[in-house]
Amino acid sequence: MSMSIKQQLAAELGQAAGAALGVVPGDFQWQVTAANDPRFGDYQTNAAMLLAKVLRRNPRELATVIAGACEGLPACARVEVAGPGFVNFHLSDQWLGARLLGQQADPRLGVAAVPEPRRVVVDFSAPNVAKPMHVGHIRSTIIGDCLARVARFVGHEVITDNHIGDWGTQFGMILLGWKQSLDAARLETDPIAELLRIYREVNEHAKSDQAVLQACRDELVKLQAGDEENLAIWRRCVDLSLRQLREIYATLGVGFDHFLGESFYNDRLQPLVEDLLSSGLAEVSDGAVCVFFRDVPELADKPCLIRKQDGGYLYATTDLATIDHRISEWRADDIWYVVGAPQQLHFQQVFEVARRRGARAQMVHVAHGSILGQDRKLMKTRSGDNVGLREVLEEAVERARGVIDGKNPGLPEAEKAEVASIIGIGAVKYAELSQHRMTDYVFHWDRMLSLQGNTAPYLQYSYVRVRSIFRKLDDPGAELAAAVAAAPALADPAERVLALQLQRFAEVVPEVLDGFTPNALALYLHELARAFHSFFEACPVLKSDGPTRAGRLLLCDLTARVLRQGLDLLGIEVVERM
Numbered sequence: 001m002s003m004s005i006k007q008q009l010a011a012e013l014g015q016a017a018g019a020a021l022g023v024v025p026g027d028f029q030w031q032v033t034a035a036n037d038p039r040f041g042d043y044q045t046n047a048a049m050l051l052a053k054v055l056r057r058n059p060r061e062l063a064t065v066i067a068g069a070c071e072g073l074p075a076c077a078r079v080e081v082a083g084p085g086f087v088n089f090h091l092s093d094q095w096l097g098a099r100l101l102g103q104q105a106d107p108r109l110g111v112a113a114v115p116e117p118r119r120v121v122v123d124f125s126a127p128n129v130a131k132p133m134h135v136g137h138i139r140s141t142i143i144g145d146c147l148a149r150v151a152r153f154v155g156h157e158v159i160t161d162n163h164i165g166d167w168g169t170q171f172g173m174i175l176l177g178w179k180q181s182l183d184a185a186r187l188e189t190d191p192i193a194e195l196l197r198i199y200r201e202v203n204e205h206a207k208s209d210q211a212v213l214q215a216c217r218d219e220l221v222k223l224q225a226g227d228e229e230n231l232a233i234w235r236r237c238v239d240l241s242l243r244q245l246r247e248i249y250a251t252l253g254v255g256f257d258h259f260l261g262e263s264f265y266n267d268r269l270q271p272l273v274e275d276l277l278s279s280g281l282a283e284v285s286d287g288a289v290c291v292f293f294r295d296v297p298e299l300a301d302k303p304c305l306i307r308k309q310d311g312g313y314l315y316a317t318t319d320l321a322t323i324d325h326r327i328s329e330w331r332a333d334d335i336w337y338v339v340g341a342p343q344q345l346h347f348q349q350v351f352e353v354a355r356r357r358g359a360r361a362q363m364v365h366v367a368h369g370s371i372l373g374q375d376r377k378l379m380k381t382r383s384g385d386n387v388g389l390r391e392v393l394e395e396a397v398e399r400a401r402g403v404i405d406g407k408n409p410g411l412p413e414a415e416k417a418e419v420a421s422i423i424g425i426g427a428v429k430y431a432e433l434s435q436h437r438m439t440d441y442v443f444h445w446d447r448m449l450s451l452q453g454n455t456a457p458y459l460q461y462s463y464v465r466v467r468s469i470f471r472k473l474d475d476p477g478a479e480l481a482a483a484v485a486a487a488p489a490l491a492d493p494a495e496r497v498l499a500l501q502l503q504r505f506a507e508v509v510p511e512v513l514d515g516f517t518p519n520a521l522a523l524y525l526h527e528l529a530r531a532f533h534s535f536f537e538a539c540p541v542l543k544s545d546g547p548t549r550a551g552r553l554l555l556c557d558l559t560a561r562v563l564r565q566g567l568d569l570l571g572i573e574v575v576e577r578m
């Protein structure tokens, strides 16, 4: 199994220094981190300081013993003690070069598979039927897709499930509007917009007219009681919305294994509530059914409502039934909910009830913030509506087209259209993924489409630039064969910096899942691209020859592959020319 530099160095350090100090393997977690200042070497450890407390010895003295024990390791060119007891490792160029060869030969580019794969359900996107998927849903969709991709890549068994809101009180209004003022033609061309129009129209009337409100309630009750006509209308609404949603997902390149919406759980709600009552976990309070958390301080005054006085079930009830299904049918070990931060209380309550019922899966609310317009308020259209996701994607592609027309006017028409779509959609995704998910970020067209800075177009352009080197070779196959025949010497400092950065891919990818932070991978790729550009300026590739040229081509090939693989984990495609 492949190990990252961090893991390998920690293992070798543990063995050598552990033996020298008499520390039993397993008694202490030997750890190294990448040094953030090259003056302090490539990696460092603070193990001496941690051990000093346990062993009651002087940390600098311990550091000296550790450094001495590591001197002879093949990984290390030089080991020094610094400050109060840090040990700094300067890696051997030869060792680093050999690792690059290993990375080159590995289809996973050095990223190890997890030793114990888990079955992970990722719940993301989940828009509500008959309401447009707005730009806020993009956060859940893009982050969720990225986490699913990374989890799969490191070897987990991933099930993606789109828990669409297809059974809410909004259907009372939609049913009434459908019967009174449906524009059938518009329903064909843009179903989500037409459903939204009738929903809004009825909603307006219901605000001022009690009779309308009552009529909506009657329609909803009929639907819930299984009225044939209303069920048929509801089914059409769901079908039409799903059809349009699938188009958007296709444009985004986002896939789901399941679309089990809220309605899927309808007939499981009553038995679930009865079970909660009979087991004593829930109780009747003012005619409603609630679960109280009297012993959980933050939730003491926040019971979870699972059946209303009028007998209606709630969002939480459905989520509890959903957890049962995911655990019993899918054998989920983990369930990740990629949903906006305002739903934090909801998930806290639902997870608590589920745990009391014995659910053993690890459930995590992977929360995210909002997207802001350039006025730093929630992003809205001029008329105050949520901005539609479809419109955003269309505009992104159009604007990307402008960028390409400026940069490479000679590109053939068909290629321009394809490139524009990849650049535009990549830009929107990267603007999201390069931020910490909890940050409220400003949606800024010019910034996200810029060819400079921390953007997708910059990374895609970097990829194009590396690939263009290979197009200039007379015989790329033969050159690449020569490049992998021997480890690169890494004589130039810029080559070494790039090599270390390439090797860090194996460290960064698994870290994305530690805190659910795709932005760590985005930042890494940005730094990789910058290291490549510095290397490319300092180290001529095509004008060099012999082993120097072979070593540089190896670095170029790996850079292209890590960029492409890394972007793929973010859900972003690359192009060969732009």
Ligand code: ARG
Binding pocket: 123, 125, 126, 127, 128, 163, 164, 165, 319, 322, 337, 339
């Ligand atoms: N439909 C919900 C909304 O748009 C999100 C659902 C998230 N998933 C879940 N299992 N509750 O707010």
